[in-house]
Amino acid sequence: MPDQLLYAMEVLLNGLMAGVLYALVALGFVLIYKASGIFNYAQGVMALFAAMTLVGIMEGQVPFAHLINAAFGTDLHVFGWQLSGLIGILLTAVVMVVMAWAVNHLIFRHLVNQEPIILFMATIGLAYFMEGLGDLMWGADIKKLDVGLPQGINGWIDTTTFDAFGYGFFIDNLDIWATVIAAILVIALMIFSQYSKQGRALRAVADDHQAALSVGISLNFIWVLVWSIAGFVALVAGIMWGTKSGVQFSLSLIALKALPVLMLGGFTSIPGAIVGGLIIGVGEKLFEFAIGPMVGGATENWFAYVLALVFLVFRPQGLFGERLIERV
């Protein structure tokens, strides 16, 4: 096979892997949007916050150490323990549930029946707050996250493709793991929402929250549940991205990348988030590969948005979104 085609295939595979990670963030958006009509801009910052908390707990950092030291003149830094990845993840999950409860009870319970734009603004406020809180709690430096996921080039794919085509594909082990975990997560979520009692209540609320309320479903409980699940998804996304490129501020920007994914897939569809993520991931990698060098590179910054924009002009509700029927 010609070299160019082989390179393109490698880019395509890497794009698919990147797309899975986009889809993971987009999934969190869709969950909250379906259940409460809130377009949660803070999803990316939640992923960042979760990853920071995980690192902080595993390293045994004292929360707010910087602030306490500045205010009281003490010199605190670490508790002096090291926790394994699994315990760290469990504790972080607890933190995310507490956060979900706080977010629902302090903010969104008071904003029921407000216009969507107001809710959206509130989540941007929440994003700013959590960004500041995360930095304040755990420090703003770039952290290394290692929960024991394998990293580096996958030798088996490398040798197999080398034997077959005379050119070894570079595929990161982490990306493969991310794909597997994302697939498990999606299947688990689908089973949960189809067959469990809470899952059914969740779908009822998503359908019509007043009707759900009238048959005795507690809206507050469901909303806390949804925010917690979104928190877990954020944690998983945070672990993946954090292991890949370090826990740092740019992590929260992947939320912005998830937006065109959502637009492609439709805000209300879980399969849409996944397909959208794959399209964006593959599209931007291939575009950068084929057209990027001609126009000065770094097209990944905008390609996803422009693709989504052009796409929406032809199909305003996205690939799998519910068709809007408007009446006066």
Place this chain on the structure above:
Amino acid sequence: MLYREAGDFKTSYEDDSQTFPIRFDRLAFYAALVVAFGIVPFVINDYWANAVALPFLIYAIAAIGLNILVGFCGQVSLGTGGFMAVGAYATYKLMTAFPEVNIFFHVLIAGGITAFVGVLFGLPSLRIKGFYLAVATLAAQFFLVWLFNRVPWFYNYSASGQISAPERTVVGVPVTGPHTEAWATYLFCLVFLAGSALIARNLTRGATGRKWMAIRDMDIAAEIIGVNPLRAKLSAFAVSSFFIGIAGALFFSVYLGAVEVGEAFGINKSFLVLFMVIIGGLGRIFGSLAGAAFLVLLPVLLKNTLVGTLGWPTDLAAHLEIMIVGALIIVFLVAEPHGLAQLWRLTKEKLRLWPFPH
């Protein structure tokens, strides 16, 4: 006692349709103009101009522009930073290509160019609505910033990739470049703000503004009663981008002087201006001014208290500041979703009755 319509008789149609129908409002408006034009230029110094006055004036223009689009026409836009960049780069190209023309006209023409770009990116709004549109405008934000970063023609092939404003004068007084004085830059921006606010106020209470509001409230119903959605939406995009372009031009040429596009006009700028509009009050011109003042003053205040008085390290203060801004936004939305302008309106309602309870 002071604030009421009673006794303020209107004897002609002009009286009846003036911008501020209540005498107290009118007097307050004139007083504000006198203070802004007649007193502040004589007392302003460099610190106040650079830390408070110039950012306030420029952000207020941008907020008015965005308010027209989001607050009056209901089209949520996250592309403000990108459009400001268009204004900045348009002035830069004009300033360097036609040095003999007055900068005043450069800024206006830059606004016009931005309006054109705004209409271009506003075209999808005819098909896309709500959040889908908000995300679509992100395309403008990222694409424009990338374009100005990557195409050397826009920054005149300078080695650093930055653009910096050469010195230009208005009636012999420099307003851009390194040798400006505080009062000159202040007055230059103030003229634009006063003009923009007046134009916006009068546009929004006339036929154009009513069309925008009809589209905002329900676009299908508006279409049925005879509002042309194409013209209404695109005119909102044009007018809004015009103001935002002027703000971007001033931000670059008068306030910063030298600009690196990703830093000065990134996505954070879009959010900042949107916050000003929301905190100030959607669909109120006064709200844009109040929101801009609030968000410009707040960081200055926090920084002075935390770093200046308490002596905390600056990075800590920066984290606290972003936390407090976020929390305040939420508190505002929970307590008063209609913003500072609504508080002001409630105060006026109370003042009308005062000192009688009913």
